[in-house]
Amino acid sequence: MSPNPAKDVQVFPIAANTRVMRSRTWERLKFEIEYALQKGTTANSYLIEGDKTALIDPPGESFTEIFLAALRERIDLSQLDYLILGHLNPNRGTTIKALLELAPQLKLVCSNPGAISLRKILSETELNITVIKGEETLDLGKGHHLEFLLTPNPRYPDQLCTYDPKTQVLYTDKLFGAHVCGEQVFDEGWTVYNEDRRYYFDCLMAPHARQIEAALDKIAGKNAKIYATGHGPLVRYSLTELTLDYRAWLKNQSDRDVTVALIYASAYGNTATIAQALARGITKAGVGVESINAEFAEPEEIKAILTKASGIMVGSPTLGGHAPTQIQTALGIILANTDKTKLVGVFGSFGWSGEAIDLLESKFRNAGYSFGFEPIRVKFKPTDLILKTCEETGTDFAQALKKSQKVRKGKQGTITSESDRTEQALGRIVGSLCIVTTKFHELKGAMLASWVSQATFNPPGITVAVAKERAIESLLHLDSNFVLNILQEGKHLGLMKHFLKPFAPGEDRFIGVATEEAENGCPILTDALAYVECQIKSRLECGDHWVIYATATQGKLLQSEGITAVHHRKSGSHY
Numbered sequence: 001m002s003p004n005p006a007k008d009v010q011v012f013p014i015a016a017n018t019r020v021m022r023s024r025t026w027e028r029l030k031f032e033i034e035y036a037l038q039k040g041t042t043a044n045s046y047l048i049e050g051d052k053t054a055l056i057d058p059p060g061e062s063f064t065e066i067f068l069a070a071l072r073e074r075i076d077l078s079q080l081d082y083l084i085l086g087h088l089n090p091n092r093g094t095t096i097k098a099l100l101e102l103a104p105q106l107k108l109v110c111s112n113p114g115a116i117s118l119r120k121i122l123s124e125t126e127l128n129i130t131v132i133k134g135e136e137t138l139d140l141g142k143g144h145h146l147e148f149l150l151t152p153n154p155r156y157p158d159q160l161c162t163y164d165p166k167t168q169v170l171y172t173d174k175l176f177g178a179h180v181c182g183e184q185v186f187d188e189g190w191t192v193y194n195e196d197r198r199y200y201f202d203c204l205m206a207p208h209a210r211q212i213e214a215a216l217d218k219i220a221g222k223n224a225k226i227y228a229t230g231h232g233p234l235v236r237y238s239l240t241e242l243t244l245d246y247r248a249w250l251k252n253q254s255d256r257d258v259t260v261a262l263i264y265a266s267a268y269g270n271t272a273t274i275a276q277a278l279a280r281g282i283t284k285a286g287v288g289v290e291s292i293n294a295e296f297a298e299p300e301e302i303k304a305i306l307t308k309a310s311g312i313m314v315g316s317p318t319l320g321g322h323a324p325t326q327i328q329t330a331l332g333i334i335l336a337n338t339d340k341t342k343l344v345g346v347f348g349s350f351g352w353s354g355e356a357i358d359l360l361e362s363k364f365r366n367a368g369y370s371f372g373f374e375p376i377r378v379k380f381k382p383t384d385l386i387l388k389t390c391e392e393t394g395t396d397f398a399q400a401l402k403k404s405q406k407v408r409k410g411k412q413g414t415i416t417s418e419s420d421r422t423e424q425a426l427g428r429i430v431g432s433l434c435i436v437t438t439k440f441h442e443l444k445g446a447m448l449a450s451w452v453s454q455a456t457f458n459p460p461g462i463t464v465a466v467a468k469e470r471a472i473e474s475l476l477h478l479d480s481n482f483v484l485n486i487l488q489e490g491k492h493l494g495l496m497k498h499f500l501k502p503f504a505p506g507e508d509r510f511i512g513v514a515t516e517e518a519e520n521g522c523p524i525l526t527d528a529l530a531y532v533e534c535q536i537k538s539r540l541e542c543g544d545h546w547v548i549y550a551t552a553t554q555g556k557l558l559q560s561e562g563i564t565a566v567h568h569r570k571s572g573s574h575y
């Protein structure tokens with residue numbers, strides 16, 4: 001028998017009369033970008049047994065059967081009084097429907113947007129819903145007098161957090177989670193989750209910095225001792241640190257002077273998933289994102305965001321041959337209120353005809369806007385590869401915006417002679433010309449690197465400084481592998497030229513280049529002077545770069561006579 005079953009439900013007491021039920025999978029659960037690290041996940045549900053009993057957040061349909069079986073082992077379903085929903089999606093709808101068949105007396109508790117989704121998803125089922133509009137409370141008895149906090153954001157407009165003052169547990173839904181599966185219920189030794197938490201934040205929170213900031217302000221008013229998260233370990237030991245980290249990461253987003261307005265609607269989540277991948281690519285490149293869910297935004301809010309934005313992306317599903325009315329309204333606002341120099345991009349999921357994307361494209365083209373990328377048309381659900389391509393498209397779009405901003409600043413002559421002198425001095429630091437090659441879940445990557453240095457003798461180790469905006473996914477994770485291919489003076493130009501040329505998102509970078517597979521699976525460039533196989537041991541976030549420390553597992557000189565190609569520069573302001 002394998003040590004981990006494919007799926008199970010782990011039940012554990014976490015506070016007085018309170019249990020967590022963690023529906024676990026060790027495999028990638030969904031195609032969405034936030035699951036890309038492939039460490040599995042847990043869908044956390046909670047059971048509070050006061051005089052009345054409440055269940056918070058049942059899992060999605062992949063767990064319906066095992067979850068309900070685990071629940072029935074613990075309680076008599078006819079005694080279940082309330083089902084509190086932190087957010088809704090069609091996936092969760094399947095479990096709710098099954099639960100209501102077994103416990104028709106259940107009263108559902110959710111936000112107003114949650115109630116609208118519920119009625120849409122379960123249109124055939126009779127529902128007894130209590131809508132939370134703000135200050136309502138729910139008394140379960142035995143001191144569990146629950147308080148609610150509405151914490152909407154464009155991705156989860158219905159998000160509702162719940163606080164239990166008796167146990168000081170705050171049920172945080174999507175906030176503070178991580179997609180990682182394991183035995184640990186709480187976060188003892190929490191630094192092991194740093195990477196997963198940061199990645200989860202970057203994917204799910206960074207594009208909604210303003211709204212998440214507002215959610216944290218609300219949460220700060222409660223005296224929580226435990227964050228009962230929707231995914232991954234519950235937060236007890238690192239509650240203060242993680243809250244401060246969220247604040248710092250959010251500040252990092254709101255300080256960005258170049259931003260993209262990402263406006264979309266999505267009835268079934270597919271266009272939202274594409275939007276999220278684009279957003280991840282944009283924020284990774286150091287450009288801010290202001291997402292707007294057109295269904296829930298006021299015209300004034302859209303106008304305010306457009307004024308600040310340097311670029312605009314609009315995404316829409318096609319429903320009944322049209323774009324939803326809210327998208328048409330948003331489009332009208334954009335066309336009437338923005339100048340045509342702003343770079344635009346359009347995207348959307350469709351089933352068979354995709355008129356909404358045609359509409360967006362033609363309106364922008366006719367008005368004279370420039371496109372940062374060709375319209376993205378995705379049939380139904382995007383695949384993993386499509387989402388990776390969207391992420392790269394987002395990064396390219398952000399880089400184009402930054403470049404145009406730099407040109408404008410350059411023209412204004414902002415560089416002082418003092419910084420000029422510093423840059424000239426810094427430019428005298430030289431580095432070896434190398435190509436870093438990677439392989440991450442079958443996707444091969446490559447980047448030119450010259451800020452490379454040996455860092456330790458024992459173990460033999462190196463550092464590479466990687467620009468955040470160019471960081472290949474696998475270079476961001478501990479224990480990932482790469483190969484450092486050190487180029488040979490006199491033979492380096494061909495390889496440099498090849499890897500410096502712009503590649504389309506998702507394009508194979510290795511066509512026409514001689515390679516062999518290293519022991520660690522990454523490509524070796526056989527025309528290099530030498531190569532070293534490396535494994536990432538730590539990384540340091542430094543301004544606009546990540547400094548990566550890696551140990552050398554093995555290496556080989558490929559040309560015994562050659563010398564290393566070295567990069568000489570005039571200024572420290574570029575490579």
Ligand SMILES: Cc1cc2nc3c(=O)[nH]c(=O)nc-3n(C[C@H](O)[C@H](O)[C@H](O)COP(=O)(O)O)c2cc1C
Nearest residue numbers: 266267268269270271317320321350351352353354
């Ligand atoms: C009621 C309904 C009407 C639809 N009409 C169209 C259509 O006219 N043309 C089309 O290409 N796809 C159509 N579709 C397919 C959707 O565009 C497709 O499911 C898409 O993935 C939805 O994107 P979303 O998840 O972002 O809402 C329709 C789907 C539904 C449920």
